[in-house]
Amino acid sequence: MFEGFRRWALAGTLVAACGGKSPAPQAYGASPATAANGGTVEPALEPQVASQQWYRAQTTCSQGPYELEVQGSGAKWGEEFELRLHTPRNVALHAVILVDGKETSVIDEVFSTDGTIGHKPHNARCVASARERIVLGRTYPGTGTGTGTGTPGTLVVPPPDRARTTPQLDLDTSLVTTSFEVIKVSLRDRPPGTPPPRIRVRFWSIDPNDLEGVLFGIAHIEWRPNVSEEQYEAHLAWRAEQARLAEEARIERQRRAAEDSARADAEWRRTHPPQVVRPVVVKIDLEAEREAQRKRIEDMRKAEEARRRRAIAAALEAERRARRRQYCATHHEDRGCWGAGGYAVHAEFEQHDRERVQYCDVHPEDARCWSTEVRNRRTAAWKARITAALAPPKQPDGPPPAALVEDVPPKLSANAEWRAGYWQWTAGTWVWLAGMWRVPDEDIASEQTTTAPAAPPPLRTEPAPAAPVATAVWVPGFWQWGGTTWVWIAGSWQLRPEPRVQWRAAEWQPRGSVHVLIPGGWVRIGGRR
Amino acid sequence: MMRMLLIATLLLGGCATTWIATQATGTQRAWEEGVRETSVPLPGVHERIAIKLPLGIVYEPHALGVVKPFELQCTTDQRAKDVVYRSAFRYGKRWKIMSGIMALTEGALAAVFLRSRDEKPEYWLYGGFLAADALVTTALFWIPRKEIYAKEERPVLTHVRSDCPDGMMLSIGADRFPVDAAGRIGEVAEAALDAWMSEPMGPLQLEVAGQVQRFEIGEGEMCVWRREHHRELPPCYSGVALRSVLLSFEVPVGALSTVAARDVQPM
Numbered sequence A: 001m002f003e004g005f006r007r008w009a010l011a012g013t014l015v016a017a018c019g020g021k022s023p024a025p026q027a028y029g030a031s032p033a034t035a036a037n038g039g040t041v042e043p044a045l046e047p048q049v050a051s052q053q054w055y056r057a058q059t060t061c062s063q064g065p066y067e068l069e070v071q072g073s074g075a076k077w078g079e080e081f082e083l084r085l086h087t088p089r090n091v092a093l094h095a096v097i098l099v100d101g102k103e104t105s106v107i108d109e110v111f112s113t114d115g116t117i118g119h120k121p122h123n124a125r126c127v128a129s130a131r132e133r134i135v136l137g138r139t140y141p142g143t144g145t146g147t148g149t150g151t152p153g154t155l156v157v158p159p160p161d162r163a164r165t166t167p168q169l170d171l172d173t174s175l176v177t178t179s180f181e182v183i184k185v186s187l188r189d190r191p192p193g194t195p196p197p198r199i200r201v202r203f204w205s206i207d208p209n210d211l212e213g214v215l216f217g218i219a220h221i222e223w224r225p226n227v228s229e230e231q232y233e234a235h236l237a238w239r240a241e242q243a244r245l246a247e248e249a250r251i252e253r254q255r256r257a258a259e260d261s262a263r264a265d266a267e268w269r270r271t272h273p274p275q276v277v278r279p280v281v282v283k284i285d286l287e288a289e290r291e292a293q294r295k296r297i298e299d300m301r302k303a304e305e306a307r308r309r310r311a312i313a314a315a316l317e318a319e320r321r322a323r324r325r326q327y328c329a330t331h332h333e334d335r336g337c338w339g340a341g342g343y344a345v346h347a348e349f350e351q352h353d354r355e356r357v358q359y360c361d362v363h364p365e366d367a368r369c370w371s372t373e374v375r376n377r378r379t380a381a382w383k384a385r386i387t388a389a390l391a392p393p394k395q396p397d398g399p400p401p402a403a404l405v406e407d408v409p410p411k412l413s414a415n416a417e418w419r420a421g422y423w424q425w426t427a428g429t430w431v432w433l434a435g436m437w438r439v440p441d442e443d444i445a446s447e448q449t450t451t452a453p454a455a456p457p458p459l460r461t462e463p464a465p466a467a468p469v470a471t472a473v474w475v476p477g478f479w480q481w482g483g484t485t486w487v488w489i490a491g492s493w494q495l496r497p498e499p500r501v502q503w504r505a506a507e508w509q510p511r512g513s514v515h516v517l518i519p520g521g522w523v524r525i526g527g528r529r
Numbered sequence B: 001m002m003r004m005l006l007i008a009t010l011l012l013g014g015c016a017t018t019w020i021a022t023q024a025t026g027t028q029r030a031w032e033e034g035v036r037e038t039s040v041p042l043p044g045v046h047e048r049i050a051i052k053l054p055l056g057i058v059y060e061p062h063a064l065g066v067v068k069p070f071e072l073q074c075t076t077d078q079r080a081k082d083v084v085y086r087s088a089f090r091y092g093k094r095w096k097i098m099s100g101i102m103a104l105t106e107g108a109l110a111a112v113f114l115r116s117r118d119e120k121p122e123y124w125l126y127g128g129f130l131a132a133d134a135l136v137t138t139a140l141f142w143i144p145r146k147e148i149y150a151k152e153e154r155p156v157l158t159h160v161r162s163d164c165p166d167g168m169m170l171s172i173g174a175d176r177f178p179v180d181a182a183g184r185i186g187e188v189a190e191a192a193l194d195a196w197m198s199e200p201m202g203p204l205q206l207e208v209a210g211q212v213q214r215f216e217i218g219e220g221e222m223c224v225w226r227r228e229h230h231r232e233l234p235p236c237y238s239g240v241a242l243r244s245v246l247l248s249f250e251v252p253v254g255a256l257s258t259v260a261a262r263d264v265q266p267m
Helices: A002-017 A130-134 A229-271 A286-330 A342-362 A372-390 A441-446 B002-012 B015-025 B093-114 B121-141 B187-198 B219-230
Strands: A045-057 A066-071 A079-086 A091-099 A102-111 A169-172 A180-187 A198-204 A215-225 A417-419 A422-426 A429-433 A436-438 A473-475 A478-481 A486-489 A492-494 A501-504 A507-511 A514-518 A521-524 B033-041 B046-054 B073-090 B146-161 B169-172 B175-178 B204-208 B211-214 B244-251
Touching: A045 A066, A045 A079, A066 A215, A079 A091, A079 A198, A091 A180, A102 A180, A180 A198, A215 A229, A342 B033, A342 B073, A372 B146, A441 A521, A473 A501, B015 B093, B015 B121, B033 B093, B046 B204, B093 B121, B169 B187, B175 B187, B187 B219, B204 B244, B211 B244
Parallel strands: none
Antiparallel strands: A045 A169, A045 A215, A066 A198, A079 A180, A079 A215, A091 A102, A091 A198, A417 A436, A422 A429, A473 A492, A478 A486, A501 A521, A507 A514, B033 B073, B046 B073, B046 B244, B073 B146, B169 B175, B169 B204, B204 B211
16 A cells, blocks of 8 residues: 555656646655745756956957966855857957866967857958068167067067066956856866865966857856755755665566566476487498498589699709700700890890999989889889978967056057067967057048157157068058157168058148148059059 | 671781780880899999979868878989890790690681681771781791890989988078978978079079089979969969979989988888
8 A cells, every 4th residue: 555655646746847747746754845935846966146247458469377266165966167258259269277287277278259160260350461471581780669568560589578467357257148158167076175166267268269258157056955055955865765675666567577477487397397308329321431432522622633643743843944944055046045135135135234233232222223122212203202291280388478568659540550569479479569559540541640849859860670571561650649749760671561552651641730640651653542 | 606706807907017016115025034134233323312392282081172291202312334244035835835736826817718608898908817826826936946135224313302301401582491200391491492482592402412512493383383373363373383392412322322220121
């Protein structure tokens, strides 16, 4: 009676778990639990966001490395930590999660706005184009500048001993509606008494990311029961008891099945008494046996005969060849022996073969002399060079160094964009690529540039350093109004953005009571752009 | 039946006719048998590397629309001469068997055609042709065996390698860029080359094994480059169909055909 009731209770619980209604699961009191609204819920662990904070980078273009630290709570039922991303454009990230200083999760991907991976980062305004980089391809000293920034765009190898700035993140309190997980670490089943973990999430990119509008979030998720701790623990105890009972029932079923089987076996034996086994008489056909024996002996004799014939044939062939050799040795004119031209020509050919060997002995570099093995070895070596050249470039082992502190010279025009300096991964090393202003052509055309209350001082005489490439054009330095004082912007080498253009030097032109900067720009030969 | 014979006739083609054709075209070697040939390398090897500068864009073979990085194409080979000694028989045993069988077959076919009851004019034609060919073949059967012994100098071109050797440098104006084994020059050098093609300043030259040569690139070649890379048409369009510019260096023998110790691969 009690056993049957227990089965009903278990079945009811399962039905309830599947969305049905349990007839009377509270009969045992422990589980399922009673919810606040009086209904029943299946006790289970549910993720609950313990904390989530969003951060934005202080600089628009940055490579990191950024680091976020969060203290774990040592939650009893487990906890997770996620680096989340909200981005309006594709962003490359190399992210690592360290638990108590030990690296546990790594990812290196380019994420799109919806979290899909395998795209190209959208960071054109943060990285120098190939044309910009070409003028930086050779290290040369700046020619002096009022601001001490160095020639804009100068490549610095190795990194100079300059102040560095650790990239920082600012807390962002705005409501983030869309985000996706970049990387996470899950900590469950930690031994009791383990101190709460210290989580560090470090992330960076090889090239600077365009981080405008990008938010990085660190989420701490705790697994908690959806009922009270006591109820959940009672539920676990109840489940353990259920499992124990189910196991007992299974063993009981097995025992009964074995008993039934034994009973049925005994019954069958009783109704089917064993019968007398009749002896099997095997008749041996002695005649057939003798025939088979005869056949075997005959086969062996034939095989021996064939072997003997082959041996005789081989001996005869050897004898014939020996006689042939003997004959040929004494009949130098026989064409059947020596081919066209007889022995004389044959000897001549052998002499030529020797000449070839002698030549190749002293000319191993001559490709005609290479054996197949030598040729294959060399070809493999040369093909391996091509394979190595086409192999993907070596990736950095860690994040770039902290960014160098740059003094941004005064903005040149209303819509000029500052492409900040960054660490460029080149030929297996980090090199610093200094920042520079990118002045749109439209600003130059519409004179939306800096205005100054007076004319600038006379231009400095600036010796141009050696051109990094012959096609580079020297862009002379000029005075820029910094708001209170004049700042000398040093000259630099630039590449033509397109053929048939020339550099028009920067100049200040009076416009009524003020002077307007006409920044240097590329103009078509024979007309203004 | 006659159709089968016609096909057989066409397949045979006429033994004597074929022989006459080989005599006329200088391909009598086809009849040689028992050929023995040996070649002795002559000194005077010329090692040469040819470098091709493609003017057009090359696309990745398995990625639609993806442009391959610029690559110089290098080919190293050796040119030399061999003395080739050759001995052979002409009209030997094989010839006798073949021409004998052919003469009999052609004669039999000719007889069938000529004795056909159909008396079609084309049968007379085929039969006559086969009869004449069989007669000449019979005569050829009796040509005495000839011994051939020849010696000739033969030019030999041996391909050595297809990678670009160590130390190759591309000079664009005053700047030098290394060329890797695959012929790639890198993004920066590509940009410099592109700028040079628009406005050449200084020579465009290549250094290989201590030698320097200038790429002869004129307005036409630059125009092709710009047309391919920048879709420029007028006023640049020149109509030049050039796809590449070639440079060739003669280097000491072994300069490029020797494997550097570090490149040796264990077999």
